[in-house]
Amino acid sequence: MRNRIYLCLAHMSGKEQQFIQEAFDTNWVVPLGPNVNGFEADLEAFFAAEGLDAKPIVALSAGTAALHLGLIMLGVKAGDEVICQSFTFSASANPIVYQGATPVFVDSEPGTWNMDPQLLEQAIQDRMAKTGKKPKVIIPVYLYGMPAYIDEIMAVAQKYDIPVLEDAAEALGSEYKGRKCGTFGAFGALSFNGNKMITTSGGGALICPDAQAKQRVTFFATQAREPYPYYHHEQIGYNYRLSNICAGIGRGQMTVVSEHVEHHRRVKELYKQLLADVLGITVHEAPEAYMESNYWLNTIVVEPAQYGMTADELRIKLDAKNIESRLLWKPMHLQPVFAQAPSYVNGVSENLFNKGLCLPSGPCVSEEDVRYICEAIKGK
Numbered sequence: 001m002r003n004r005i006y007l008c009l010a011h012m013s014g015k016e017q018q019f020i021q022e023a024f025d026t027n028w029v030v031p032l033g034p035n036v037n038g039f040e041a042d043l044e045a046f047f048a049a050e051g052l053d054a055k056p057i058v059a060l061s062a063g064t065a066a067l068h069l070g071l072i073m074l075g076v077k078a079g080d081e082v083i084c085q086s087f088t089f090s091a092s093a094n095p096i097v098y099q100g101a102t103p104v105f106v107d108s109e110p111g112t113w114n115m116d117p118q119l120l121e122q123a124i125q126d127r128m129a130k131t132g133k134k135p136k137v138i139i140p141v142y143l144y145g146m147p148a149y150i151d152e153i154m155a156v157a158q159k160y161d162i163p164v165l166e167d168a169a170e171a172l173g174s175e176y177k178g179r180k181c182g183t184f185g186a187f188g189a190l191s192f193n194g195n196k197m198i199t200t201s202g203g204g205a206l207i208c209p210d211a212q213a214k215q216r217v218t219f220f221a222t223q224a225r226e227p228y229p230y231y232h233h234e235q236i237g238y239n240y241r242l243s244n245i246c247a248g249i250g251r252g253q254m255t256v257v258s259e260h261v262e263h264h265r266r267v268k269e270l271y272k273q274l275l276a277d278v279l280g281i282t283v284h285e286a287p288e289a290y291m292e293s294n295y296w297l298n299t300i301v302v303e304p305a306q307y308g309m310t311a312d313e314l315r316i317k318l319d320a321k322n323i324e325s326r327l328l329w330k331p332m333h334l335q336p337v338f339a340q341a342p343s344y345v346n347g348v349s350e351n352l353f354n355k356g357l358c359l360p361s362g363p364c365v366s367e368e369d370v371r372y373i374c375e376a377i378k379g380k
């Protein structure tokens with residue numbers, strides 16, 4: 001039997017251990033230090049865009065922590081409403097509840113599978129009519145790395161003067177009109193979890209608008225300790241900083257981030273080419289030439305009437321051939337835990353949840369693996 005092919009395993013450059021060794025040698029085994037600073041500088045350089053000031057970035061213990069601190073920075077409090085894309089992982093929405101606020105879910109449009117800008121506007125108008133106040137923040141997500149129609153989302157956000165917190169956890173390296181996803185809104189959250197484009201084993205980061213915001217985020221991430229010679233606190237803080245050891249992994253990973261992104265894109269091209277003639281299977285691609293997805297996880301839509309089996313039956317079939325695949329995210333408006341949350345839906349995410357499948361895409365997936373996977377999909 002072949003070795004199992006996984007969706008997206010961590011892949012090391014070989015330089016990670018050198019950075020970790022340095023941390024041990026200098027006894028920087030704490031949630032600050034040269035690797036944390038170096039990793040932040042690497043990220044800032046990666047996200048820097050021509051003609052725009054580089055955005056300061058804070059390395060944190062998780063993408064979820066980044067989203068949470070983004071909401072805190074934007075002043076979300078108990079009783080507020082926050083609009084969140086429904087088609088996502090629960091970590092996009094959970095921090096809203098940590099703040100005592102209520103998530104309001106908005107469905108996707110069929111092109112990118114991300115937040116539908118028209119439905120977003122309807123949701124804002126309806127919430128204002130029903131509650132008498134504006135939602136406090138909008139959280140669009142770049143699902144599976146796919147850019148959203150962010151210009152249109154930002155236009156709605158600006159019309160109603162509501163800040164945007166981009167959930168770019170899955171979108172490291174994705175671009176919209178030549179600009180990196182995560183840099184459009186007030187804040188952008190990144191994840192370096194074990195299965196992401198790069199990993200720090202666990203970790204995340206928050207892209208900030210300016211140096212002052214970075215300082216404030218760092219303050220909240222280190223227990224909101226005021227500058228006194230003793231421990232003095234005027235606000236509630238969090239222990240959300242990334243450790244200098246994990247940041248060492250991140251520095252090693254940043255030496256290969258572009259190679260990783262290229263690999264995922266090549267894998268998408270291969271799936272597209274090899275599955276082109278399979279009836280009932282469509283490889284998901286960016287709907288616009290100006291959207292460059294990182295194709296973090298390559299995804300397909302399975303039409304059972306044409307393909308002859310459902311996405312879940314295909315998943316089970318691939319599993320028997322030692323291939324990991326996964327159904328798409330179950331939308332938040334269908335999750336029991338969010339049953340009470342208002343939602344604005346159009347059927348798009350529910351349909352994709354029923355018909356979609358993620359296929360192996362990471363740097364450990366070889367061209368030969370992709371051919372094997374496509375043969376498995378073809379052989380009914």
Ligand SMILES: Cc1ncc(COP(=O)(O)O)c(C=O)c1O
Pocket residue numbers: 061062063064065088089091092141167169170190191192193203204
């Ligand atoms: C869309 C999305 N948002 C947020 C997160 C949370 O990131 P983390 O696992 O680093 O907390 C993830 C990944 O896990 C994600 O896929």
